[in-house]
Structure formats: structure tokens, C-alpha cells
Amino acid sequence: MGRQAGEIAEILRYKELLRNLVTRDIKVRYKRSVLGFLWVMLNPLLMMLVMSMVFSGLFKVSTPNYTSYLLSGIILWNFFSQSTTTAVVSLVSNSSLIKKIYIPTAIFPLSVVLSAVVNFLFSLVPLLLIIYVTGGALSGRVYLLPVILLLVALFSFGVALMLSTLTVFFHDTIYIYEVLLMVWMYATPIFYPESIIPGKFLFVLHLNPFYYYLTIFRGALYLDVSAVSVKLLYGLCFSLASVAAGWLFYRANKDKIVYHL
Amino acid sequence: MDSVMIEATDVSVRYRLLKEKPRTLQEYLIQRLKGKRHDHEDFWALRDLSMTVRKGETFGIIGRNGAGKSTLLKAIAGVLRPTGGSMRVEGTIAPLIELGAGFDPELTGAENIYLNASILGLSRGQIKGKFQGIVDFSELREFIYSPLKSYSSGMVARLGFSIATEVDPDILIIDEILSVGDKQFVRKCNERMDLFRKKGTTMLLVSHNLDEIADVCNKALWMDHGKAMMCGEPGPVIERYLRSVS
Numbered sequence: 001m002g003r004q005a006g007e008i009a010e011i012l013r014y015k016e017l018l019r020n021l022v023t024r025d026i027k028v029r030y031k032r033s034v035l036g037f038l039w040v041m042l043n044p045l046l047m048m049l050v051m052s053m054v055f056s057g058l059f060k061v062s063t064p065n066y067t068s069y070l071l072s073g074i075i076l077w078n079f080f081s082q083s084t085t086t087a088v089v090s091l092v093s094n095s096s097l098i099k100k101i102y103i104p105t106a107i108f109p110l111s112v113v114l115s116a117v118v119n120f121l122f123s124l125v126p127l128l129l130i131i132y133v134t135g136g137a138l139s140g141r142v143y144l145l146p147v148i149l150l151l152v153a154l155f156s157f158g159v160a161l162m163l164s165t166l167t168v169f170f171h172d173t174i175y176i177y178e179v180l181l182m183v184w185m186y187a188t189p190i191f192y193p194e195s196i197i198p199g200k201f202l203f204v205l206h207l208n209p210f211y212y213y214l215t216i217f218r219g220a221l222y223l224d225v226s227a228v229s230v231k232l233l234y235g236l237c238f239s240l241a242s243v244a245a246g247w248l249f250y251r252a253n254k255d256k257i258v259y260h261l
Numbered sequence: 262m263d264s265v266m267i268e269a270t271d272v273s274v275r276y277r278l279l280k281e282k283p284r285t286l287q288e289y290l291i292q293r294l295k296g297k298r299h300d301h302e303d304f305w306a307l308r309d310l311s312m313t314v315r316k317g318e319t320f321g322i323i324g325r326n327g328a329g330k331s332t333l334l335k336a337i338a339g340v341l342r343p344t345g346g347s348m349r350v351e352g353t354i355a356p357l358i359e360l361g362a363g364f365d366p367e368l369t370g371a372e373n374i375y376l377n378a379s380i381l382g383l384s385r386g387q388i389k390g391k392f393q394g395i396v397d398f399s400e401l402r403e404f405i406y407s408p409l410k411s412y413s414s415g416m417v418a419r420l421g422f423s424i425a426t427e428v429d430p431d432i433l434i435i436d437e438i439l440s441v442g443d444k445q446f447v448r449k450c451n452e453r454m455d456l457f458r459k460k461g462t463t464m465l466l467v468s469h470n471l472d473e474i475a476d477v478c479n480k481a482l483w484m485d486h487g488k489a490m491m492c493g494e495p496g497p498v499i500e501r502y503l504r505s506v507s
Contacts, residue, residue, distance in 0.1 A: 013382065014379070014382060016375075016379040016383065016384050016385045016388070017376075017379035017380055017382075019379075019385075020372075020375055020376045020379045021376075024365055024368060024372070024376060027367070027368065027372070028365060028367045028368065031367050032367075096362045097362055097363055097380065098340070099335070099340060100335070100338070100340065100356060100362055101338065101340065101356050101362070101363070101380060101381070102338050102339035102340055102354070103380060170285065170286045170289070171285065172285045172286040172287065173286070176286070255342045258335075258340055258341055259276060259277070259341075
């Protein structure tokens, strides 16, 4: 337990580095583009536009306020998929630093997740706009927004820690994860309503943490959702399990990382 | 002048060199299915190495390529946890290894100062306090708000040296870098090293330039195959090393 606390204290001691890594990521990502940081908001909007053209005929009837449904799904999923796919290579791509200077290594996947949090916050702006424009009323549960953000961030950090460590030993992780992520996306009610899932596959839905996260997220924004507290509890369990698993896996392999980079 | 800054006791570092190392998950699974044991060879980069560096010493490390010098520096910097033995280090360390490892070409010089200094563990307040000194020493004032990708390699090296030394560490690790920059800047670097020596900063220097070791160090360690062969006054250590090479 003492060593766990030591590691966390080390990360806190390097909080200025964490800050700089996050701001660097935000500054550099869109630096060469004309529209720059606006892309954080434009990207989900355009994706929503395309997907709603493709799918609205199919799902519009059964889904109230389909544009908001779609955009909220895209934004929350992007937060997770972006942070984890970037984090997969976060240790490998910083190997020149990790091999030469002592840094608490977990700071790299952590910084990736934190910059995804910033992007997520900015992409909330077009989402709230769309909800307003399409005539939806903001839900009375807006106070759940920071809660769901924290839950998904924790979940993503656990996955990020696990994958970034695994990639050091097996590069294939990068490519396997890409495929898994695609399967995961299609298994999640992002652009289709959960009502179209046949009964015998409902158990898949109930094992999917993003079912809970998405429902709470939509409930916090505009949708009337039942049994929110139960879903919150499930969500919390998934988040804690992910962080615990990621952290233990990272700790168990931490000293070996530098030999394999 | 005699408090111990670095104390290595019987430090060993083992690299596992797998024969037919599985590089991918697929190969790993295939090897597992075939029931192949992972044959590995142990390679000891450091073997029962003991050394003591005291405060204010300029400590030179010499030896042929592959003798374990860089591994020793990594163990001292805390990058590697030794397989055996113990490594005790007092105070802050700034490594000056491969200048610019922590730079981002898209960021400006000023932003890179903040990034790089925080890699060395400094807080925001500390960096703010040292910022002007870093800029002044690097002589890059007109370029400091331009992106680093527009710098020449000499300019990047100057910025790196300025940051690592302005950080004012207790222990400065220098791995073969003093050949960077033009003559004038090399002189400035040497002057700054003199200043560090006078101030009592401990310095570790790895170099193949034996004249430099003889010049600036007051203690030297000769390593071969991961072992400490001889430690003491630079003159005799270098002499023994040269005799073993020829």
C-alpha cells in the first residue's frame, strides 16, 4: 500500500509536467489546420450530420429527438475511443524520454485522458446548442454531468493504463484494440435505440459499461431515464473495476517496462 | 565535501535476451502452443558494481562501448531498478542525456522551456523564476517565441543545455554532449561547468574523450563488462584503461 501511495504522490509532484503535456496536446493537435481548435466541435457535428442522413430513416420514428440522441452518443463515445486509442501508444511513443529521465510513467496515459476531458468539455457546446435548436428541454438532472464525466474518465484511464502497458510487451495490442473498439461501438446504442436489440442479446447490452454511461449521459442532458440511481451504481462499479485492474496491471509490470521499450 | 551523494552497493542489472523473442502476440501464442520454453540468455549489463560519489566531485566514467556506462547512468537516474544490490541517491538529478529528447518541434522555445523543465520535475513557480536565466544563457531571445522546428540543431542544443543547467540540480549527469554548438558556446558551457564545480554540484561525466576526463574530473571509474575495474585519481585510472585497450 505504501508503494501505491508513493506512486500517486510522485504523479502529483509532477503535476506541472501533467499540465504541460495536456496543453501541449491541445495546442499541437490542430496547430497546422486553418480552423484549429474549432475542429473539436465541428468533428462530432459533421459525424452526426452524416450518420443522421444515413440512419434517420431507420430510427427516427422510434427515437424521440434523434439528432440529440445521436450527437450525445457520438460525443461520449469519441471521448472514450479517442483517449484510449491515443493512450495505447503513449508509453511506446515516449520511450526516448522514459529510457533516459526518471518520470512517473503513468503520467503519459493520464495526460492523454485528461486532454480528452478538455476536448469533451468543448464538444458539449455544439451538443447543448443542438438540444436547444431541436426544441428539447434540458433535463432536470444536469447535475449528473460532472458525475458521468468522472465515471467515464476513470473507466478510460483504467483501460488506457492497461493497454499502454500491454503495448510495450506486445505491439499487436494496437491493432487488436482497433478491431475490438469497432465491435464495441456497434454493440453500443450510439446511433440506434436500445429497443431494437432482440431479447436474447440484451445480456450483451447489460454487460456493456457504455450502455449505463450513455443512458446516464442522455438522462443528464435531455432524456427522461428510469432507474438512474441503479445505472449510476453499475457505472460506478465498472469504473472502479477498470481503474483497479489497470492500476494493478501497470504496477505489476512497471519495472519491466523500461527493459522492453 | 564528504557527504555521500551516490552510493551503489553490489548493483547488478540483468537484461533478459530471449532467443527467438516473441515479438507479437501471435508468435507468443504459437510458441506457447508448441510447448516451447522461452530459452533466454542472461546478459549482465552491470555486475556487482559498487561505487561512491561524494558531494562536489566531478566523477568521470570511462570504458569501451558496451561496458555498461549508460546502464549505470540509467540506474543512477532512477530509470532502471537494479536487478540486485542497492542504489542510494541523495538530492535532485538532472540528466543531460541526448539533448532535446523532451522537446516538441511544434511548440515555441518558450513553451518548450516549460515542458522540458517540468520533465525535470520543476514546479511552475520554479520555472517562472528561472525562465529569464534560461533564455539569457541560451542567447535565443529573438527566437524564443518561434516554433522549435525553425531552430537549427545547434540552437536546440543550446536551449537544452541552458535548461538542464539552470535547473540547478544537486547531481548533473552528462553523457557525451559537450561537443555541441559553436566554439563560443562550448566555452560558455565549460565556464558554467567550472561554476558548478565551485558551487559544489556533483557531476557525473561519461566520455570517450580521455583528455577531457583528465582535465575536468577529480575522480574516475573504469568499467569493463559491467564491472568496476578501477576507481580513483583520473590519471592512473586512464593509464590502466589505455594499457588494457592496447
